[in-house]
Every structure is written in C-alpha cells, then in structure tokens.
Amino acid sequence: MAERIYIIDAGHAGDYMGYYQTPGKRSPDGKLKEGANNRRVARAVCGEMTRQGIKHISMIGNSPIDIPLKFRLAWINGLVAHTKGKYDPVLLSFHSNAQAGGWGQARGLATWCRDRDKASEDIAQATHEALLREIPAWQDYDRGIKHPKWWDWKGRLHRSAYISMVEKPQCPAVLYELGFHTNREDLAIIGGAEHPKNVARGVTGGVAKHIA
Numbered sequence: 001m002a003e004r005i006y007i008i009d010a011g012h013a014g015d016y017m018g019y020y021q022t023p024g025k026r027s028p029d030g031k032l033k034e035g036a037n038n039r040r041v042a043r044a045v046c047g048e049m050t051r052q053g054i055k056h057i058s059m060i061g062n063s064p065i066d067i068p069l070k071f072r073l074a075w076i077n078g079l080v081a082h083t084k085g086k087y088d089p090v091l092l093s094f095h096s097n098a099q100a101g102g103w104g105q106a107r108g109l110a111t112w113c114r115d116r117d118k119a120s121e122d123i124a125q126a127t128h129e130a131l132l133r134e135i136p137a138w139q140d141y142d143r144g145i146k147h148p149k150w151w152d153w154k155g156r157l158h159r160s161a162y163i164s165m166v167e168k169p170q171c172p173a174v175l176y177e178l179g180f181h182t183n184r185e186d187l188a189i190i191g192g193a194e195h196p197k198n199v200a201r202g203v204t205g206g207v208a209k210h211i212a
C-alpha cells in the first residue's frame with residue numbers, strides 16, 4: 001500500500017470580507033457562518049498534519065464562491081487521479097450540522113463514511129473516537145458513524161444527501177458533522193477559540209493511529 005495523502009475539504013463558501021454566498025448554512029442568529037467556520041477547522045487540521053508530517057492537500061481557498069457539488073467532485077477526483085499510483089488518497093470533509101426550523105435540541109458528532117469500504121470505515125472509526133476524546137461534551141451526544149445509503153426490511157434502497165460527498169469521490173471518504181450550529185450549547189463549542197485545535201488533534205491523532 002502506498003502512503004496515504006489526505007484531501008482536506010471545507011464545506012460551502014468562505015466568508016469574503018463579510019460576503020457569504022451560501023444560502024442558509026449559518027446559526028439562526030446569523031453570527032456563525034458554517035462555511036467560514038468549516039475553513040477555520042479544516043485549516044487547523046492541515047496545520048496539525050503539517051506538524052506531524054502527514055501528507056495532505058488543502059482544498060480550502062479564500063474564494064467567496066461556494067464551489068458547486070459537481071465541480072467540487074470533479075476537483076476531488078482530479079486530485080485522486082493525479083495522486084493515485086504515488087499515494088493512496090483519502091477525502092476528509094468538514095462541516096457542522098443543522099436542525100430544520102431554527103434553534104433546536106439536536107446536537108453532537110456524526111461521522112459519515114463511505115459504505116462497505118474498509119479504509120473509510122477504519123479512518124471514520126479511529127477519528128470519531130479520537131474526536132470524542134478531544135471534545136468530551138459530545139460523548140453524551142454521540143450520533144455515531146453513519147452510511148449514506150441503507151436498505152430497509154423490505155430490501156428497498158434509501159439514499160441521503162451525503163451520498164455525493166462520501167460515495168462519489170473515487171477514494172475512501174469521510175465527512176464530519178461537527179456539532180449543530182442550530183443548538184446553543186453546540187454553537188458555543190463550535191464557535192469557541194479552542195475548537196479548531198481540538199478537532200485537528202482528534203482527526204490527526206485518529207489518522208496517525210490508522211497509519212501506525
């Protein structure tokens with residue numbers, strides 16, 4: 001197996017001098033813009049990976065444009081095609097979650113994982129556990145590791161919106177929903193100064209364990 005290289009994606013658009021293109025995707029009070037916060041977190045992950053000598057490629061630009069899914073996937077799969085043979089690429093995508101209808105009770109960590117793929121499962125498991133150690137407040141709100149498609153008791157296939165980001169990249173893929181920006185307790189965690197560092201330590205620690 002070749003050395004892994006992590007492709008780091010931050011969901012939605014950045015905040016460009018106060019301009020945020022993505023509709024919704026913010027706390028109900030408008031103070032936390034998910035895309036901007038995803039970038040804060042994903043940058044910290046890149047920083048920690050650099051510090052620990054873990055190879056990665058950042059997809060976090062300063063562009064105010066919310067890259068449409070189709071182009072985001074083309075970008076990811078372009079990177080996959082470029083790195084394959086030399087490295088084993090893995091996509092890690094960073095988000096926070098939302099409950100429909102404004103402020104709500106739903107909170108905690110969910111990790112979405114490519115279905116029936118051992119590398120994705122192993123990385124999801126190791127990083128999910130490490131994140132819960134770094135963010136103990138979420139240990140009571142563990143939403144677990146989730147798969148974007150499942151079959152019900154009648155054998156019917158169900159798909160969620162996550163299928164695009166975790167099934168369509170041509171490599172192992174994991175997407176983190178790091179708390180709910182629609183929950184006041186989670187919002188205090190997500191928007192906190194220490195949050196990016198905690199996530200970076202959790203994800204990088206989990207990934208390092210997987211490499212070892």
Ligand SMILES: [Zn+2]
Pocket residue numbers: 011012025034095096097
């Ligand atoms: Zn998101």
